[in-house]
Amino acid sequence: MGESGSATQPGLMPLAASGTARRSLHFSLDRYFTRLAILPTFVVMLGIFGIPLLYSLYLSFTGWNMQQGLFSGRLVGFDNYQDLLTDPVFINSVGVTLVFTAAAVAAQMGLGLGIALLLNVDLPFMRVLRTALVVPMMITPIVGALCWKLLLDPSHGLFNYWLGQKIIWLGSPGTALLAVWVVNVWHSTPYVALILLAGLRSLPSEPREAASIDGASQLQIFWHVTVPLLRPYLLVALLLRTIFEFRAFDNIYAMTGGGPANATMVLSMFTYLASFVSFDFSLGAAASWLMLLMSLVMCLFFIAVIRRRESY
Amino acid sequence: MSIVVGSRRHTWIRAGLIYAALIALAFVFLLPLVWVLGLSLKTRTQVFSDPPLFLWWPTLENYYDVLTRADFLKAFVNTLIVSACAVGLSLGVGVPAAYAFARFPFKGSGLLFFALLVMRMLPPIAVLVPMYVLFSKIGLTTTHLSVVLAYSTFALPLVVWIMRGFFEDLPAELEESAWIDGASRFSAFRLVVLPLARPGMVAASILCLQLAWNDFLFAAVLTNNATQTLPVLMAGFSGGDSGVDWGGMTASGMLVILPVVLFSFAAQRHLVTGLSTGAVKG
Numbered sequence: 188m189g190e191s192g193s194a195t196q197p198g199l200m201p202l203a204a205s206g207t208a209r210r211s212l213h214f215s216l217d218r219y220f221t222r223l224a225i226l227p228t229f230v231v232m233l234g235i236f237g238i239p240l241l242y243s244l245y246l247s248f249t250g251w252n253m254q255q256g257l258f259s260g261r262l263v264g265f266d267n268y269q270d271l272l273t274d275p276v277f278i279n280s281v282g283v284t285l286v287f288t289a290a291a292v293a294a295q296m297g298l299g300l301g302i303a304l305l306l307n308v309d310l311p312f313m314r315v316l317r318t319a320l321v322v323p324m325m326i327t328p329i330v331g332a333l334c335w336k337l338l339l340d341p342s343h344g345l346f347n348y349w350l351g352q353k354i355i356w357l358g359s360p361g362t363a364l365l366a367v368w369v370v371n372v373w374h375s376t377p378y379v380a381l382i383l384l385a386g387l388r389s390l391p392s393e394p395r396e397a398a399s400i401d402g403a404s405q406l407q408i409f410w411h412v413t414v415p416l417l418r419p420y421l422l423v424a425l426l427l428r429t430i431f432e433f434r435a436f437d438n439i440y441a442m443t444g445g446g447p448a449n450a451t452m453v454l455s456m457f458t459y460l461a462s463f464v465s466f467d468f469s470l471g472a473a474a475s476w477l478m479l480l481m482s483l484v485m486c487l488f489f490i491a492v493i494r495r496r497e498s499y
Numbered sequence: 500m501s502i503v504v505g506s507r508r509h510t511w512i513r514a515g516l517i518y519a520a521l522i523a524l525a526f527v528f529l530l531p532l533v534w535v536l537g538l539s540l541k542t543r544t545q546v547f548s549d550p551p552l553f554l555w556w557p558t559l560e561n562y563y564d565v566l567t568r569a570d571f572l573k574a575f576v577n578t579l580i581v582s583a584c585a586v587g588l589s590l591g592v593g594v595p596a597a598y599a600f601a602r603f604p605f606k607g608s609g610l611l612f613f614a615l616l617v618m619r620m621l622p623p624i625a626v627l628v629p630m631y632v633l634f635s636k637i638g639l640t641t642t643h644l645s646v647v648l649a650y651s652t653f654a655l656p657l658v659v660w661i662m663r664g665f666f667e668d669l670p671a672e673l674e675e676s677a678w679i680d681g682a683s684r685f686s687a688f689r690l691v692v693l694p695l696a697r698p699g700m701v702a703a704s705i706l707c708l709q710l711a712w713n714d715f716l717f718a719a720v721l722t723n724n725a726t727q728t729l730p731v732l733m734a735g736f737s738g739g740d741s742g743v744d745w746g747g748m749t750a751s752g753m754l755v756i757l758p759v760v761l762f763s764f765a766a767q768r769h770l771v772t773g774l775s776t777g778a779v780k781g
Contacts, residue, residue, distance in 0.1 A: 220684040221603040228596035229611065231588075231655060235648050236618050236626060243629035257636055305521050310514055318764070319525040322532065325763040327713040329730040330752040334531035337538065337745065343547055345534055373528065434622035437715045441734055455624045455716075462628045463720055475625035486620045490613065 240479070247473035253466060260469065267473035277474065279449055280457040287368065287453055288432040294372045295428055296421070299379025306380070307387040317384075324377040332441035335370045360450030363443050367451050370438045375431070379424045386420030387413075426489040433482055454478045539749035546745045561750035570724075570732065571751055578728040581643050581718070582711035585650035586704045589658045592651075594700065597662030598688060602671065612663075619656035623716055626652055631720055641723040649717040654707040661706070665699030666692070705766040712759045729755045 216223070242257075247267055251260030271277045306317050323331065338345050339356040347353055356362045394416065398408045414421075436455040439445065445452040445460060458478060462471030538546055540557035565571050599605070600612055630649060631640065639645045673695065677687040715730040722731060733755060736748040 214683045217684045220688075221599045221605050224595035224599035224603075225605075225608075225611070227592040228615075228655065228659065231592050231651055232611075232614065232618065235630065235652055236614075239626055239629035239633060242633060243625070246629060246632070253632075253635070257633070302521075302524060305517050305524075308514075308517055310517065312518075316521045316525055320521070320528055322760065323528050325709070325760045326532070326756050327715075327730055327733070327759060329713075329715045329733050330756050331531070333733060333736065333748065333752055334535040337749070338531055338534060343549070343551070343745075345551060348549075348551055373531070377528075430620050434624070436624065437730075440715070440719075455622060458624045458628065459716075462631070468628060468632055471628045475622070475628050478622050479625045482621055483617070486617055489620070490616055 243472040244476060246469050247476050249469050251469045267469050271473055276449055277457060280452040280454050284453045288429060290368055291371045291432045292428045295376045295379045296425060298376045300383055302380040303383035303387055306384055321377040323374050328437035329441050331374055332370055332438040336442055339366055357443050358447055360448050363447055364450050367439050367442055371435060379428060382424045383420055386417050390416050422492055430485050535749045536753055538745055539753050543746055561746035565747055565750045574727050574729045574732040577726055578712060581646045582708055584647045585654050585711045586707045588647060589651055589654035589707055590700060593655050593658035594662050597659045598666050600663045601666035615656040615659055618652060627717060627720055640721055641726055643726055645721045646718055649721055650711045653710055657707055658703045661703040662699055665696060669695055709759055709763060
């Protein structure tokens with residue numbers, strides 16, 4: 188396209204010359220069109236993404252505090268990383284993050300697929316039900332978490348009233364992690380359901396009809412026809428949810444703050460506390476770089492999957 | 500479908516089961532919201548009644564209290580300002596870039612676009628730590644601008660990603676004929692391409708607005724009492740557990756989500772586009 192554009196350019200020049208000075212300025216700028224269009228994005232990316240990340244890499248090799256100048260921290264080599272990797276709280280938080288991510292994504296995928304299949308059936312009032320089921324994902328995560336916190340309140344919460352007990356849900360390690368998991372599943376299952384529903388809608392109906400004429404059962408059709416056809420959508424939902432659960436923060440901050448006894452201390456929470464509560468920015472930078480590397484691996488995998496789809 | 504399903508009775512049972520499952524799920528999904536909406540319509544004594552009240556005469560006094568509180572209104576205005584500015588900035592900066600990515604691939608454009616995807620996907624806390632340090636050294640923290648810039652880390656990639664897909668789907672003949680008619684690339688972009696791109700820009704802004712409105716982490720770190728946004732204000736409620744004013748908290752919560760829920764409903768069909776951000780075109 189760029190080629191055909193520049194090919195028409197010489198023919199235009201006399202026309203431009205006969206126009207106003209402003210017009211000819213426009214045409215002489217055309218040579219730089221792409222560069223000028225990209226430049227602002229490039230500058231913003233550099234300013235709010237590239238430079239901060241490079242600075243954080245530098246910070247992670249120093250012992251720096253807020254009173255010092257930006258580059259006057261003492262270089263300490265890999266000390267911060269070593270501190271992290273020998274800190275049981277950090278190691279624990281890596282474990283919590285991985286378990287939490289896997290459990291949340293698994294539940295969201297299973298439930299999301301179920302909902303998508305149910306919503307894909309042609310029946311009256313399906314639009315209403317779909318609308319009701321996608322509400323959680325629209326809600327401000329902090330507010331959603333507070334709603335659940337009230338439901339789980341030990342003395343005035345609805346759940347304890349129904350159970351007739353006074354369980355302190357967010358006060359003991361096992362139930363706190365469970366509660367945070369439930370809230371994340373509640374909030375993000377609709378994303379999965381919507382992506383998979385879009386996928387189901389786009390599938391051709393012929394393969395299923397052919398299979399049923401050949402005598403396949405509903406379950407066989409589902410496993411051997413629908414799921415393979417839906418695979419790209421399943422992959423996209425799986426990878427997107429993995430990347431987003433890995434960085435989970437808001438719900439956990441509002442519900443438990445990482446406690447009790449570090450049971451819900453995910454990596455985002457750990458980094459947040461190290462940087463903005465203990466004000467150890469060097470340690471926070473090192474923790475966030477370890478987190479970056481882990482999620483970069485997931486991103487690369489994700490982008491590779493998309494690329495492969497696009498090449499079809 | 501009719502081939503698969505045998506008898507008429509079978510169909511009815513199946514439909515009944517599907518409805519039952521969906522209604523049960525909808526009940527679970529909506530319960531927290533409905534319960535909290537109920538709490539927000541109770542008086543102070545009704546909120547803490549034991550057993551909980553399931554039928555009562557609703558009162559709007561909590562909403563009246565919240566809407567006359569200076570900090571709530573201030574946070575509302577702050578959220579509106581930073582969300583709108585973040586969307587405006589990302590559109591202004593990102594739309595031309597998306598057009599260039601779609602129409603005039605250049606050396607390194609693949610790499611730059613890849614960097615944008617990475618920017619969207621990396622954990623925000625990782626950008627926030629150095630951003631806070633750098634911003635505080637240049638005196639930018641606690642300003643609206645710092646939050647707007649921070650929001651661009653998710654809004655800009657989203658805009659470029661969605662708009663690139665949109666421009667790729669627009670037929671190139673329109674601009675080409677504008678060029679032949681003597682338009683420069685700038686005027687063709689401004690007068691031919693941008694008007695056609697309006698639906699894409701609407702979709703991109705809606706998604707960015709939703710994300711910006713709901714953001715907590717960036718705003719929690721980069722604002723103070725004067726510049727705090729609604730989610731930050733809401734998080735403050737969970738601080739002192741027992742003495743919390745449930746009525747005020749639930750009413751504010753409902754007011755925070757009202758605009759974004761209404762907004763998302765109005766734009767439901769755009770949601771899927773944004774979630775899969777170009778990965779699933781459908």
